[in-house]
Amino acid sequence: xxxxxxxVGEKPVVIFSKSTCxxxxxxxxxxxxxxxNPIVYDLDKIENGSQIESELxxxxxxxxxxxxxxxxxxxxxxxKIMSLHVRNELVPMLKDAGAIWI
Numbered sequence: 001x002x003x004x005x006x007x008v009g010e011k012p013v014v015i016f017s018k019s020t021c022x023x024x025x026x027x028x029x030x031x032x033x034x035x036x037n038p039i040v041y042d043l044d045k046i047e048n049g050s051q052i053e054s055e056l057x058x059x060x061x062x063x064x065x066x067x068x069x070x071x072x073x074x075x076x077x078x079x080k081i082m083s084l085h086v087r088n089e090l091v092p093m094l095k096d097a098g099a100i101w102i
Contacts, residue, residue: 003048004055008069012099013038016056016067019045023078024066030081031068034091036099071097 008014017024019042043049056064084090094100
């Protein structure tokens, strides 16, 4: 089992981020604004962050942060998440994943 799979498993929303990335901060704030409480892993702050970043890149996730997983599936980076929001698809996705109940 990959590190990513174990970190994402059973959690409604996981964001792989870097503490210095403004796009990561914006995406996290957007998701929190709907009442979700994402698990955020700042890759520049955790011990195995560089290993996780390498796994994200190997999965074809470029840039590696922000990488947003909703319902254990990779849903995209900042552009994709903003696009889902503009198309009113983000909130239903968060509901389906059990991240929000409204």
